Amino acid sequence: MKQSNLKICGIITEYNPFHQGHAHHLRQARELTGCDVLVCILSDYFSQRGLPSVMSWQDKTRLALEHGADLVIRLPSVYAAQSADHFARYALESLSVLGVQEIVFGSECHDRSRLEAMADEAGLRPVNPATSQARNLPDLEPNDILGVQYILQCRRLGIDWSTIPRSPDFISATASRRAFFAGDAVDWQIYMQPEQRWESYYPCLRLSLLMTDPDRLASFFLVSEGIEHRLIQAAREHRDWQGFLEAAVSRTYSRARIQRTCLMILLQVTWSQMRDHDSFYHVLPAGFNAAGQALLRNLDEEARARTAMKFAQLPPFLKLVETKSAQLYDSVMKAPCSRETIIRKGS
Known part of the structure; x- marks a missing residue:
């Protein structure tokens, strides 16, 4: 969906939490592409690995706008907390609605020919839909x-791509979270929420596992191949999150997969619901500056129909997802979370 003659660049982000490497990514994306509009799609309440976001999506949006983004849009938790192949598909479907022509992502190898070759190989490998496992790429680093x-997904949607090298000079999000929870000083820690960790959610999760019929658990998205029985047993044996997680992880089920599955149980999102909504050609604006606002105003009719500027404009499933995700995220907080729906920079 080409919206104008503007050069529109996209980046796919989590900001869990935002750090100096992310600010560098924003600067480099604009410099590398010479774009007129830089769009950032952001996982909102929960991350791709099924972790709670230690920063609220409102604060992450504000920081992205302050450091170079023109438009920030949200990837809802049920689409964000997915294996790499699904996460990429949903994020790029959303960006395609805005007419993004190119994306820029961080890369450890920063080798276009190698990445292209690995994409060729990965494209030939089947994915097991029951386990929702990403294609196995053992020789590559996470980015x-x-x-x-x-x-x-860029090939499928006609979008170009570039990379910037992942620099060891910048602390990783994992290291930043670890330092914050250990009580060490980190950048932008004023925006970080100490309650937002799985330990806060585990009492509710444990009770849900122990009190819910296994057949009901099996109806929830990502609960497959009898994993519900493994989770119930781990909950019976462990009253703490780390003990539960270590008992649940296996060769078949990674730490991230267990976290994603537990999140879907808490959100009570079913296999049937996700099968009926297995695409994300929607735009959920979280914040913008004048350039981002102008892009939204000039969308064609089809793209405008897929853009929700407020809750009332969301389709029913996304209303349900937003309500459940916000309530779950808010449930562990000592004070209510922000209810801002659009962050406007420079207004």
């Missing part, structure tokens, strides 16, 4: 694994 999936 490159995602990058291969971005490339496959």
Whole structure:
């Protein structure tokens, strides 16, 4: 969906939490592409690995706008908390609605020919829909694994791509979270929420696992191949999150897969619902500056129909997802979360 003669660049982000490497990514994306509008799609309440976002999506949006984004849009939790192939597909479907012509992502190898070759190979490998496991790419680092999936979706949607090298000079999001929870000083920690960790959610999760019939658990998205029985047993044996997680993880089920599955159980999102909504050609604006607002105003009729500027404009399934995700995220907080729906920079 080409919206104008503007050069529109997209980046796919989590910001869990935002750090200096992300600010660098924003600067480099604009410099590398010379874009007129830089669009950032952001996982909102929960991340691709099924982790709670230590920063609210409102604060992440504000920081993105302050550091170079023109438009920030949201990827809802049920679409964000997915294996790499699905995460990439949903994010790029959303960006395609805005007419994004190119994306820029961080890469450990920063080798276009190697990434293209790995994408060729990955495109030939089947994915098991029951386990929702990403294609196995054992020789690649995390950003490159995602990058291969971005490339496959870019090919499908007619979008170009570029990379910037992943620099060891910047702390990773994982290291930043670890430092914050250990009590060490990190950048932008004023925006970080100490309650937003799985330990806060585990009492509710444990009770849900112990009190819900296994057949009912099996109806929830990502609960497959009898994993519900493994989760119930782990909940019986462990009253703490780390003990539960270590008992649940296996060769078949990674830490991230367990976290995603537990999130879907808490959200009570079913297999049937996700099968009926297995695409994300929607735009959920989270914030913008004048350039981002102008892009939204000039969308064609089809793209405008897929853009929801307020809750009332969401289709029923996305209303349900937004309500459940916000309520779950808010449930562990000592004070209510922000209810801002659009962040406007410079207004």
